Amino acid sequence: MTPDTAQPNEIPEAGIDLGSEQAAVDPALFEEVPVEPPFARTVHTTPLHIVTSAESRTNRWTDWNGYTVPGVLTDLGDEYRALRGAAALADHSPLVKYRIFGRDAFDYLQRLVTRDLAALEIDTAVHVVFCEGSGLVIGDGLLFRLGEDEYRLVTEETHLAWMMESAEGFRAGIADVSATIALLSLQGPLAAACLHEAGVANIDGLAPFAARRADIAGMPVYVSRTGASGDLGYELWADAEDAPHLWRHLMKKGAPHGLRATGFALRELARLEAGFPRAGKDYLSAFAAVASGDASSPFELWRNPPVASGKAVFNGGRALHDLAPVPPRRRLVALVADALEPASLSSVLSGGRPVGTVTTSGFSPALGANIAFAMVESEAAGGELALTATLREGLNVREVVLRARILRQPAWNSQRRLVLPAPLKS
Numbered sequence: 001m002t003p004d005t006a007q008p009n010e011i012p013e014a015g016i017d018l019g020s021e022q023a024a025v026d027p028a029l030f031e032e033v034p035v036e037p038p039f040a041r042t043v044h045t046t047p048l049h050i051v052t053s054a055e056s057r058t059n060r061w062t063d064w065n066g067y068t069v070p071g072v073l074t075d076l077g078d079e080y081r082a083l084r085g086a087a088a089l090a091d092h093s094p095l096v097k098y099r100i101f102g103r104d105a106f107d108y109l110q111r112l113v114t115r116d117l118a119a120l121e122i123d124t125a126v127h128v129v130f131c132e133g134s135g136l137v138i139g140d141g142l143l144f145r146l147g148e149d150e151y152r153l154v155t156e157e158t159h160l161a162w163m164m165e166s167a168e169g170f171r172a173g174i175a176d177v178s179a180t181i182a183l184l185s186l187q188g189p190l191a192a193a194c195l196h197e198a199g200v201a202n203i204d205g206l207a208p209f210a211a212r213r214a215d216i217a218g219m220p221v222y223v224s225r226t227g228a229s230g231d232l233g234y235e236l237w238a239d240a241e242d243a244p245h246l247w248r249h250l251m252k253k254g255a256p257h258g259l260r261a262t263g264f265a266l267r268e269l270a271r272l273e274a275g276f277p278r279a280g281k282d283y284l285s286a287f288a289a290v291a292s293g294d295a296s297s298p299f300e301l302w303r304n305p306p307v308a309s310g311k312a313v314f315n316g317g318r319a320l321h322d323l324a325p326v327p328p329r330r331r332l333v334a335l336v337a338d339a340l341e342p343a344s345l346s347s348v349l350s351g352g353r354p355v356g357t358v359t360t361s362g363f364s365p366a367l368g369a370n371i372a373f374a375m376v377e378s379e380a381a382g383g384e385l386a387l388t389a390t391l392r393e394g395l396n397v398r399e400v401v402l403r404a405r406i407l408r409q410p411a412w413n414s415q416r417r418l419v420l421p422a423p424l425k426s
Helices: 049-055 076-085 105-112 160-166 191-198 243-257 264-274 317-323
Strands: 060-064 067-072 087-091 096-101 124-131 137-147 150-155 173-176 181-187 211-216 219-224 233-239 259-261 330-337 344-350 353-364 369-377 385-393 396-406
Touching: 049 067, 049 243, 060 264, 067 264, 076 087, 076 259, 076 264, 087 191, 087 243, 087 264, 096 105, 105 150, 105 160, 160 173, 181 191, 181 243, 191 233, 191 243, 211 243, 219 243, 233 243, 243 259, 264 353, 264 369, 330 353, 330 385, 344 369, 344 396, 369 385
Parallel strands: 087 259
Antiparallel strands: 060 067, 087 181, 096 150, 096 173, 124 137, 137 150, 181 233, 211 219, 219 233, 330 369, 330 396, 344 353, 344 385, 353 369, 385 396
16 A cells, blocks of 8 residues: 555554655555466366366366366266266356347247247257358357246357347347356266256156256256257256355265266267267358358258248248258268278368368267268268378378268267156166
């Protein structure tokens, strides 16, 4: 504290004459501020960072929507085996979460997304896509109906400015609540058993894409039977301050069932095996695409896109109506390559000619092969395909061409995902 900021009763008695122009000056005012080293800078963390960092044995971190999250906590193989054979708990809080409310909330959303929401009931969720005027995809996400005029939209990327602009004329409010809601993803064949052990009654009776409020160890939690693992799974939506305690409680109660904490790398591998494309990775938003050819329509990205043919008016509706009967010029497809070891995949070839680009690739333990998402010319998709790949052997790297074929079904698509009641045993 300096003399000019001190309160009258706090003025130091060091012989300082406040009326003198030669009064003593606090030397701290002229001290040089040390330059902060890069390793000391504050990172943007989720409400669960304190518990995920304690679980980390690798110190391998990655960026997800500006948040620092664990890439791999222990070993990717061990985490994968937990996901497919027991249960896996992960921090998915970086997903963007919007609260949409008000008397016109339904009408606004009915105009915003391509799917007809008339049948969406309270405490249920549905996959939605939203487009711009020419029918090109801006983004997709999961839409929950929380109440009569209360919704939550969960997306991979932020769309707040466009959503606010689209809400003009509607009596609806939109708020980004991402920082106030933590998201814990509990996936795997024993996910229901872990929640049952944690005190969630009748969890096996929760239908796919349904949700309900629960009390877990005295904490209010919104539990939904959703996820992108291709297996039985749940997502737990909790207040940010409760999230670390909820995580510890779940890990303790789920330990007898083999529950393991997992990182972002497993999330990417699981969604690839399950056939879920990711915005910003497997397709570009129409607003982010530099060239118009880089943007995609829903018919190029999904085999059965959620586009309502009978809905009156919605964003891009007229353009999508015209595009629906026309075969798309290219398609996002899942490919499997003939290789028994992990490889880095890049381009798709047909007859030696480049016909597509790999967007996501990884080695699938389920198939024992390399799999990928790729944007491929539709005319070439029905013929013989190959993938350019980089194989690493020790310190040597070699470029190869691998035979490839289109996966007609996801690499992992367990019936547990939709069965009711959910199994409480493996």
